[in-house]
Amino acid sequence: MTPTTEARRDLTKLPKAHLHLHFTGSMRAATLRDLARRYGVRLPAALLDGDPLRLPATERGWFRFQRLYDAARACVRSEDDMRRIVDEAAQDDAAEGSGRLEIQVDPTSYAPFVGGITPAVEIVLDAARTATLAHGVEVAVVVAASRTRHPLDARTLARLAARYAGDGPGEVVGFGLSNDERRGGTEDFGPAFAIARRAGLASVPHGGELLGPGHLHEVIDALEPDRIGHGVRAVEEPRLLDEIVRRGVVLEVCPASNVSLGVYARDEDVPLGALVGAGAPVALGADDPLLFGSRLVAQYESARHVHGFDDDTLAGLARASVRASRARPSTKEQLERQIDGWLEAAPGAEGGTESDTESGTEDGAGPGTARGGDATPGLSSRS
Structure with missing residues (x-):
């Protein structure tokens, strides 16, 4: 679009909730570089060049994304x-x-460095309480299982999450299911989600990004999501x-990641307007800003x-x-x-005015030619 100096309300001043942010994927690029130096980890160029990923929506594309994610997570060791x-x-x-902020974490990935999955969860919860006091944003936690692991592991995580269930800062508020939607049988994770629901946790699985409506039907039927x-x-x-709207299931839409993972070719192809126009409750999220190059306000x-959303509609997204x-x-x-x-x-x-120009992201990340890359394989979960 042609840049203009038209005055607009500052989106950094718009109060909002952030419901879709992965733990490792939230990391600052500068922090990743610092940790990599500390542990002598050689990072792939695609994590350092400041360009958002652009990968095909294929198993190979996901494989490259996961390897990069694993390389970043390998730097989190204490x-x-x-x-x-x-x-x-x-x-x-x-x-x-x-x-x-309701940040999503799979404690399995960090358990080897801190003495197990229970200490890993407790560390994140205590850090969330401390960060709430330090920064004035309430931080709660979603514990997530991975589709690449056995459903019995998901039940173990659901029981652990249930022990810390609550609605305040530093408490577990939801139970999720992440990683490649093409992996694992959705209905096999139903018992884990039943455990979480009985504890009062929100059901917040991933779905309907890499796979289409058929997969969403499975997610809705087997996992009874509050948010997807x-x-x-x-x-x-x-x-x-229409069924999603009728049930009031909230869609955590992350436009940047949809494009980076090849679900849609261009930003304008993301069906945000169609979803909102149909009455679906939509909560925007940044997903993995470390890899996708944009944080929440960029969405x-x-x-x-x-x-083309006006300020009333943007406020509606924040309200949702x-x-x-x-x-x-x-x-x-x-x-x-x-x-x-x-x-x-x-x-x-x-808060000043805002113009129709794209804002950059930390460490020089912003619009531009993006790239993928391979790294040393690691664990196969995403959180």
Whole structure:
């Protein structure tokens, strides 16, 4: 679009909740470089060049993505590293207007360095409480299982998550299922999600990104989701989309990752407008900013600049994210009042103006030719 100096409300000042952010994928590029130097890990160029990934939506494409993710995760080897990641994720979200962050972690990946999956969860929860106090954004946790592991492992994680269930900072609020949608049988993970639901945890599996409506039907039937990570392929079957709307299932849409993983060729192809137009509750998320090169506000900028959302509609997205969070009613009410205040303020007030230009990302990442790459294989989970 042609740049303009038209005054717009500052999206970093728009109060919002961030519901789809993976633990390792939230890492700052500078932090990754620092940890790699400390542990003598040689990182692939695709994690250092500042370009967002561009991969095909094939098993080979996912394999390359997973190898890069594993290379980054191989640099997280201590309690201090884990605490640093949570703290910096909270600091980054606070700077972008988030009042609530529900960060997703698979503790299995970090357990060998801290004495097991229980200490790994407890470290993240304690770090979330500390970060909440330090940065003024509530940080809660979603414990996620991986499709690449046995469903019995998922049940173990669900029982662990249930022990720390709550709705406040430093508590577990949801149970997820991540990794390649083409792996594992969705219904096999149903018992784990039943354990989580009985504990009052939100059901927040991934689905409907790499696979289409058929997979979403499986996710809905077997896992009874409150929120679905991605879910964008629901637009391919109107009846399914109507069912999602009827059930009030929230779609955690991450436009940058949809393009980086080859689900859609261009930013404008992401069906954000169609989903919102159909009445689906949508909460924007950054997914893995380390690899995709953009954080939460960039997703709102895409909604504004690429999809033509006005400030009322953008505020609606923020409101949907707050309502879909597992925050306490008092937190939700406060954030919604602040969203009202953002809309009531004139464009340019309390935060300056914004123009139709793309904002860059940390360490020089931003729009440009992107690339994939291979790295040393590691564990096969994503969180």
